[in-house]
Amino acid sequence: MTETQRSGGIEVEALVREFKNGPRAVDGIDLEVAQGEIYGFLGPNGAGKSTTVLMLTTLLPPTAGTARVGGFDVVSEGPQVRATIGAALQEAALDPLLTGREHMRLQTAMHGLGKEERAARGGELLERVGLAYAADRKVGGYSGGMKRRLDLALALAHRPRILFLDEPTTGLDIQSRTALWEEVSRLAAEDGVTVFLTTQYLEEADALANRVGIIDHGHLVAEGTPAELKAEIGRPTVEAVPREEDDRERMTAVLGRFGEHAGSSPRGVAVRLDGGESQLAEVVRALDSEGIAIEHLQLHAPSLDDVFLAKTGRSLEGADEEEPDEVEAESAPA
Amino acid sequence: MSGSLRTQVGQLAHRSILRTLRQPAQIVPSLVFPLFLLAVNAGGLKDATNLPGFPTDSYITFILAVPFIQGALFSVMNSGTDLARDIETGFLNRLALTPLRGAALLSGLLAGAFVLGVVQAIVYLSVGLLAGADLAAGVGGALVIVLLSVSITVAFGTIGLFAALRFGSGEAVQGLFPVFFVFLFLSAMALPLDLLTTDWFHTIASINPVTYLLQAFRSLLIEGWNVGDLALGFGIAAAIGTLGMLAASSALKTRLVRT
Numbered sequence: 014m015t016e017t018q019r020s021g022g023i024e025v026e027a028l029v030r031e032f033k034n035g036p037r038a039v040d041g042i043d044l045e046v047a048q049g050e051i052y053g054f055l056g057p058n059g060a061g062k063s064t065t066v067l068m069l070t071t072l073l074p075p076t077a078g079t080a081r082v083g084g085f086d087v088v089s090e091g092p093q094v095r096a097t098i099g100a101a102l103q104e105a106a107l108d109p110l111l112t113g114r115e116h117m118r119l120q121t122a123m124h125g126l127g128k129e130e131r132a133a134r135g136g137e138l139l140e141r142v143g144l145a146y147a148a149d150r151k152v153g154g155y156s157g158g159m160k161r162r163l164d165l166a167l168a169l170a171h172r173p174r175i176l177f178l179d180e181p182t183t184g185l186d187i188q189s190r191t192a193l194w195e196e197v198s199r200l201a202a203e204d205g206v207t208v209f210l211t212t213q214y215l216e217e218a219d220a221l222a223n224r225v226g227i228i229d230h231g232h233l234v235a236e237g238t239p240a241e242l243k244a245e246i247g248r249p250t251v252e253a254v255p256r257e258e259d260d261r262e263r264m265t266a267v268l269g270r271f272g273e274h275a276g277s278s279p280r281g282v283a284v285r286l287d288g289g290e291s292q293l294a295e296v297v298r299a300l301d302s303e304g305i306a307i308e309h310l311q312l313h314a315p316s317l318d319d320v321f322l323a324k325t326g327r328s329l330e331g332a333d334e335e336e337p338d339e340v341e342a343e344s345a346p347a
Numbered sequence: 348m349s350g351s352l353r354t355q356v357g358q359l360a361h362r363s364i365l366r367t368l369r370q371p372a373q374i375v376p377s378l379v380f381p382l383f384l385l386a387v388n389a390g391g392l393k394d395a396t397n398l399p400g401f402p403t404d405s406y407i408t409f410i411l412a413v414p415f416i417q418g419a420l421f422s423v424m425n426s427g428t429d430l431a432r433d434i435e436t437g438f439l440n441r442l443a444l445t446p447l448r449g450a451a452l453l454s455g456l457l458a459g460a461f462v463l464g465v466v467q468a469i470v471y472l473s474v475g476l477l478a479g480a481d482l483a484a485g486v487g488g489a490l491v492i493v494l495l496s497v498s499i500t501v502a503f504g505t506i507g508l509f510a511a512l513r514f515g516s517g518e519a520v521q522g523l524f525p526v527f528f529v530f531l532f533l534s535a536m537a538l539p540l541d542l543l544t545t546d547w548f549h550t551i552a553s554i555n556p557v558t559y560l561l562q563a564f565r566s567l568l569i570e571g572w573n574v575g576d577l578a579l580g581f582g583i584a585a586a587i588g589t590l591g592m593l594a595a596s597s598a599l600k601t602r603l604v605r606t
Contacts, residue, residue, distance in 0.1 A: 070444060071444075071605045071606045072440055072443060072444070072604070072605050073604065074604060074606055087606060088606050089606070091605055091606035092446065094606075095444050095445070095446070095605070096446070098444070099444075100444055102437055102440060102441075103437075104436065104437050106436050106437030106438045106440060106441045107436075107438070108362070108366070108433075108436075108438060110365065110366050110369045110370065111362065111365065111366075115362070115365070118358070119358050119359075119361075119362055120441075120445070122354050122355070122357075122358040123355060123358065123442065123445035123446070123447060124445050124446065125351055125354070125446060151369075167441070171445075
């Protein structure tokens with residue numbers, strides 16, 4: 014047993030999920046998440062994120078490969094895995110006819126907490142996610158952010174060591190998103206909870222995750238800390254717009270001396286700087302010596318979208334695909 | 348029953364009852380529609396009592412058995428639709444991540460059907476008696492009618508659970524409703540079995556279990572205490588409930604593919 018397994022992390026080897034008459038939704042991924050780490054699983058819709066979460070939470074059997082969560086095998090030790098984890102899956106699965114407090118009561122009871130502890134734990138968690146004021150209101154009247162916070166509270170009902178959050182902030186406004194980020198960060202930092210977070214938001218992965226795995230077409234195409242991943246593709250991009258349209262061709266030639274061309278605005282020219290951002294002054298001097306007047310000059314630091322672009326050849330924006338419907342397909346593995 | 352199973356059944360039953368009581372759209376049609384048909388049938392078919400061999404001279408007493416079955420048919424839709432919604436919204440997955448036991452889920456979900464069955468039976472019987480129906484079996488008979496009605500409602504509810512687990516969609520469950528109504532119309536609903544003179548109809552009605560469920564109610568309303576008819580009625584309800592539970596349990600195993 015590895016250190017990761019003993020300490021309550023996640024270890025995945027060659028995990029595969031095939032659906033009948035469909036592609037491999039997850040195609041042999043390997044990953045390891047240490048205890049207390051926030052792991053961001055980044056990819057467009059349909060990349061295989063949710064299918065991976067369903068397998069790791071024991072709700073979908075893998076077609077091949079192994080996964081251990083909290084030291085327990087997801088196939089042969091499902092009940093132990095479920096006792097170890099909490100999960101807020103893609104849709105906030107709540108009953109609109111029940112109140113927040115009634116949800117907490119049901120969830121804590123189902124996890125076997127004693128009668129007195131149920132009320133205390135429910136109240137504590139509702140307070141913690143800022144829903145105490147709405148605890149006795151029916152969930153049908155909650156906003157999207159309130160539902161997500163209740164979903165998180167429910168996932169924490171039995172004090173799990175590992176938390177799975179499947180796109181927890183999709184559709185939320187920025188305030189709700191930020192509040193959820195703060196709570197997730199606190200869980201990892203103060204309570205040592207391991208968090209496996211799927212997201213299609215670059216800024217979410219960047220802001221929250223200690224490490225990021227990028228999944229595309231069921232493959233893990235990159236993995237590392239956000240800083241490592243950005244450093245891997247490394248070079249910043251400089252984009253310049255000439256004051257005179259006629260100078261665009263000469264500007265392209267001048268900038269081409271400093272690196273390969275990258276995507277730019279219609280009027281601009283962009284290159285990835287071979288020598289990094291220290292070359293910026295040199296670029297300005299070169300353009301000046303050629304007598305090319307600059308209307309606009311901007312240096313872009315590498316982003317996770319650049320990483321995604323570099324690894325997949327596509328931008329994360331608009332890279333969505335349809336993921337196989339797990340509910341329909343789950344009973345019919347290929 | 349172990350403590351944890353008891354707790355799970357209790358909590359899920361509590362939820363099911365709350366859901367039922369908080370959805371007037373589930374309760375009101377299941378009360379109003381059968382009573383409306385009762386009024387129509389009692390008014391329009393009362394001359395049927397003049398037929399030789401008709402067991403009572405009060406048609407409303409005869410037809411009062413029908414709302415109990417119609418009400419139970421609503422239970423197929425209500426319990427099934429609730430579970431289908433849980434599947435569609437992912438609530439079942441939430442429960443699946445707890446140490447949920449299948450028996451607790453199914454039993455708990457039927458609690459709503461149980462409560463609805465009690466309410467329906469009391470309302471139908473009260474309205475029927477106020478409208479002039481007889482109750483030959485007296486006060487004890489009224490209690491047995493409520494018990495029989497609840498048994499049939501819960502038994503039919505298991506079919507709704509099975510349909511929800513098998514098809515996973517509320518629309519599919521609702522599609523069963525007219526099918527079950529056909530069973531009602533192809534029974535001795537409007538006339539006693541002996542007076543159904545069309546051969547094919549008599550044959551179908553005589554093998555249709557709904558005929559004997561109706562007869563169990565009618566025995567209490569018209570004759571008094573007929574142990575044979577009651578045993579057959581309760582026996583059919585128990586058989587439907589058992590088969591429905593077995594089918595629903597099997598479908599639950601397929602639906603809940605957790606490892």
